[in-house]
Amino acid sequence: MSEFKTPFLTYDVLDKWDTPSWNDQTRAAVRQRLDDEPPRRFLSEEQWSLLEAIAARLMPQPEREEPVPIVPWIDDMLHRNAGPGYRYADMPPMREAWHQGLDAIAAEARNRHGKCFEELSPGDQDALLGDVQHNRVESRYWRDLPAGGFFLHLLLKQVVGIYYSHPAAWSEIGFGGPASPRGYARLGFDERDPWEAEEFDFEAEHA
Amino acid sequence: MLEVAEPRAVAGRAPDVFREGKWVPMRTYDDNEEVDFAIVGTGAGGGTLACKLAEAGFSVIAFDAGPFWRPLEDFVSDERDQGGLYWTDERITGGADPIELGSNNSGRGVGGSTVHYTMIALRWRPEWFQCRSKLGYGRDWPISFDELEPFYEEAEEALKISGPISYPWSRRRKRYPYRAHPVNAAGLVLARGCEAIGVQWSPLPLATLSAPRGMAHPCVYRGFCAYGCSTNAKQSVLVTFIPRALNAGAEVRDLAMVGKIEMGKDGKATGLTYHRGGAWRRQKAKHVVVAGYAIETPRLLLNSKCDQFRDGLANENGLVGTHLMTHSGPGVWGIMDEEVRCYKAPPCMAVTEHWNYDDSDKKDFRGGYAFMSQGPLPVGWAEAQAINRGMWGMKLRQEMTRYNHVAGLRIVGETEPQRHNRVEVADEKDQYGLPIPRVTFSYSENDRRLIEHSKGSMRAVLEGAGAKELWTDHDTSHLMGGCRMGDDPDDSVVDRDGRSWSIPNLWVCDGSLFPTSGGVNPSLTIQALACRMGDRISGMAKRGEL
Numbered sequence: 001m002s003e004f005k006t007p008f009l010t011y012d013v014l015d016k017w018d019t020p021s022w023n024d025q026t027r028a029a030v031r032q033r034l035d036d037e038p039p040r041r042f043l044s045e046e047q048w049s050l051l052e053a054i055a056a057r058l059m060p061q062p063e064r065e066e067p068v069p070i071v072p073w074i075d076d077m078l079h080r081n082a083g084p085g086y087r088y089a090d091m092p093p094m095r096e097a098w099h100q101g102l103d104a105i106a107a108e109a110r111n112r113h114g115k116c117f118e119e120l121s122p123g124d125q126d127a128l129l130g131d132v133q134h135n136r137v138e139s140r141y142w143r144d145l146p147a148g149g150f151f152l153h154l155l156l157k158q159v160v161g162i163y164y165s166h167p168a169a170w171s172e173i174g175f176g177g178p179a180s181p182r183g184y185a186r187l188g189f190d191e192r193d194p195w196e197a198e199e200f201d202f203e204a205e206h207a
Numbered sequence: 208m209l210e211v212a213e214p215r216a217v218a219g220r221a222p223d224v225f226r227e228g229k230w231v232p233m234r235t236y237d238d239n240e241e242v243d244f245a246i247v248g249t250g251a252g253g254g255t256l257a258c259k260l261a262e263a264g265f266s267v268i269a270f271d272a273g274p275f276w277r278p279l280e281d282f283v284s285d286e287r288d289q290g291g292l293y294w295t296d297e298r299i300t301g302g303a304d305p306i307e308l309g310s311n312n313s314g315r316g317v318g319g320s321t322v323h324y325t326m327i328a329l330r331w332r333p334e335w336f337q338c339r340s341k342l343g344y345g346r347d348w349p350i351s352f353d354e355l356e357p358f359y360e361e362a363e364e365a366l367k368i369s370g371p372i373s374y375p376w377s378r379r380r381k382r383y384p385y386r387a388h389p390v391n392a393a394g395l396v397l398a399r400g401c402e403a404i405g406v407q408w409s410p411l412p413l414a415t416l417s418a419p420r421g422m423a424h425p426c427v428y429r430g431f432c433a434y435g436c437s438t439n440a441k442q443s444v445l446v447t448f449i450p451r452a453l454n455a456g457a458e459v460r461d462l463a464m465v466g467k468i469e470m471g472k473d474g475k476a477t478g479l480t481y482h483r484g485g486a487w488r489r490q491k492a493k494h495v496v497v498a499g500y501a502i503e504t505p506r507l508l509l510n511s512k513c514d515q516f517r518d519g520l521a522n523e524n525g526l527v528g529t530h531l532m533t534h535s536g537p538g539v540w541g542i543m544d545e546e547v548r549c550y551k552a553p554p555c556m557a558v559t560e561h562w563n564y565d566d567s568d569k570k571d572f573r574g575g576y577a578f579m580s581q582g583p584l585p586v587g588w589a590e591a592q593a594i595n596r597g598m599w600g601m602k603l604r605q606e607m608t609r610y611n612h613v614a615g616l617r618i619v620g621e622t623e624p625q626r627h628n629r630v631e632v633a634d635e636k637d638q639y640g641l642p643i644p645r646v647t648f649s650y651s652e653n654d655r656r657l658i659e660h661s662k663g664s665m666r667a668v669l670e671g672a673g674a675k676e677l678w679t680d681h682d683t684s685h686l687m688g689g690c691r692m693g694d695d696p697d698d699s700v701v702d703r704d705g706r707s708w709s710i711p712n713l714w715v716c717d718g719s720l721f722p723t724s725g726g727v728n729p730s731l732t733i734q735a736l737a738c739r740m741g742d743r744i745s746g747m748a749k750r751g752e753l
């Protein structure tokens with residue numbers, strides 16, 4: 001699957017920017033997310049470009065000229081060492097795990113294909129990432145880091161979490177977005193407030 | 208990012224939670240003034256007790272490691288930006304079934320985890336307090352439902368719970384203080400499914416306003432409850448018991464991390480050491496109450512070890528930190544033909560407690576579970592699909608476009624108290640130089656049977672409602688135990704009043720008191736216990752038993 005299709009053809013959550021669904025605090029927070037992309041401070045240049053390539057497979061955005069940025073926010077989180085408040089007993093501390101995990105993926109690519117991950121075809125990249133997810137890896141590159149655990153709980157969770165905190169992602173899934181001070185009035189099945197996304201019915205159109 | 212760098216409750220005033228930028232007067236004490244009670248933690252247990260004790264005339268200081276929020280001006284309508292509400296200091300989680308900590312169960316700030324909780328306000332099944340003698344499993348509590356009933360009522364009144372005219376479970380009760388909220392489509396899925404298979408359901412009693420109350424507005428159904436309520440409709444401890452406590456003369460110290468309970472030569476606590484404004488300080492107190500929740504409470508008792516108490520405080524029998532419980536939380540999800548838009552309104556609006564009250568031998572496990580309708584927001588929903596279904600790439604992006612048709616159910620499932628499920632302290636230190644907690648958790652065989660059984664029930668209900676493409680995930684919710692209460696000093700950490708068996712002026716008042724976990728959300732029971740403790744302590748003081 002490489003084409004993306006959303007049933008929310010005309011909905012843009014940012015159209016509500018100046019409506020009662022948004023307050024000043026929220027505007028400031030989202031403004032920062034849209035405008036202030038953090039600089040590279042934690043990852044090495046090689047790790048950064050590798051992570052760009054990985055994120056492009058985990059959350060592909062082929063239809064966008066300017067994809068929703070993901071890597072700068074992961075780097076920012078690592079720079080601030082702002083973890084989730086726990087780490088699994090079989091995992092090294094978060095920052096170490098990221099260094100180790102990214103370097104291991106780079107080594108897997110070179111070992112399998114004699115090339116760096118960024119140079120692989122999308123199919124080979126996906127296959128490699130799928131193997132990491134399912135622990136089909138060379139343990140000498142991973143040492144004490146569980147590959148599947150790193151993939152799911154650190155790498156994929158971050159990429160996905162950052163993508164779905166962007167207004168573009170809210171729009172494409174028809175999410176109402178910020179809702180304060182104004183919330184919602186119509187709560188039942190198939191009920192929609194005028195300020196919510198309208199869903200386009202492809203099947204009805206087809207028929 | 209939601210962040211407050213400096214303590215706000217200083218110089219005789221505290222933030223007014225009801226007015227932007229405004230203050231309320233606050234009584235302040237000197238570090239050397241020996242107050243009656245120093246309370247560690249201001250959540251469901253500590254914040255409620257601080258209010259009760261201050262209103263009874265005691266001098267009280269309540270400490271919290273986190274900030275003193277003004278929800279109206281601080282809270283952003285956004286999942287990611289509200290990360291500052293959670294306890295995110297490093298913790299290690301292990302065992303066969305490691306519990307996800309952080310946002311999943313641990314708040315940090317005045318009001319504790321009630322600031323981001325989802326407001327479900329349920330009483331326990333009466334028999335659970337004597338589940339060993341009446342139902343043949345678990346352990347008996349040192350108190351009965353009868354003893355707690357008036358305090359359930361007191362807590363419900365204090366939070367102006369909105370609930371249905373008659374709630375089908377627990378003991379018959381008088382009307383809830385406020386009328387029930389309309390049930391959203393996500394809740395109606397549960398209702399429709401339960402009706403299809405013939406089990407009872409009910410709208411949930413919720414601690415969010417269905418009508419104005421003082422300066423607080425009714426709920427506007429914005430659905431961000433788990434990320435803080437920016438309208439004050441949510442009746443968190445921050446906007447209920449804390450203002451009352453301040454009004455009654457309590458001092459609240461925000462951004463004040465308690466590192467150690469100080470002990471005197473006579474074997475009694477003399478006060479505590481806390482970190483605030485960049486320095487370690489000492490507060491003298493006649494009594495110390497620990498209310499940091501099921502991980503931080505045992506951790507503080509263990510980290511307070513000294514020459515006299517080498518294994519930590521109140522730990523002669525080695526039980527501090529043991530018998531930690533969570534609620535198991537498998538969920539079943541499906542796709543509805545209708546639009547559900549589960550982001551609207553509080554995430555959980557309908558419940559069935561059928562399997563909490565079913566004692567038939569059709570059940571192949573001991574204990575019970577309730578399940579509720581669910582309302583994940585996009586980040587949480589996408590992460591759940593990624594982690595539980597291993598889904599990524601275009602497949603995940605495409606799947607996410609069906610978000611508005613998703614409906615799901617999740618249980619609050621009882622787990623058994625087991626000694627090896629516990630909180631210990633590790634060698635690693637946190638930013639204050641304090642040993643960090645290590646949490647170990649594994650389900651019992653019975654816990655696993657309960658989980659499997661519940662998946663079948665939830666599937667039946669979702670199918671009955673017309674949901675398709677069902678799939679199952681696994682999660683956990685609340686924490687309980689770690690300093691259990693009991694009648695036998697050899698077999699519990701504190702007595703029926705939360706008082707330590709070995710140190711008479713050291714108390715515990717929070718979720719760590721629970722000897723068993725029950726099959727409903729814990730905070731109303733924690734608050735009822737805190738109300739009861741407040742009354743008991745006042746009574747003891749009058750009788751000279753303090």
Ligand SMILES: Cc1cc2nc3c(=O)[nH]c(=O)nc-3n(C[C@H](O)[C@H](O)[C@H](O)COP(=O)(O)OP(=O)(O)OC[C@H]3O[C@@H](n4cnc5c(N)ncnc54)[C@H](O)[C@@H]3O)c2cc1C
Binds near residue numbers: 328719731
């Ligand atoms: C997302 C979510 C949803 C929930 N939904 C519900 C629900 O719908 N219904 C329900 O009944 N329950 C719910 N809960 C659970 C409920 O919030 C908790 O069970 C309850 O708040 C626990 O009360 P407590 O007093 O034990 O601890 P908390 O309320 O967590 O309070 C502990 C406080 O102590 C402070 N603290 C800890 N250690 C120290 C220290 N050393 N020094 C200073 N301060 C310290 C912390 O900062 C914190 O503020 C939910 C929880 C979460 C996370």
Ligand code: SF4
Binds near residue numbers: 183426439
């Ligand atoms: S839905 Fe109601 S309780 Fe929840 S955050 Fe919104 S106003 Fe507050």
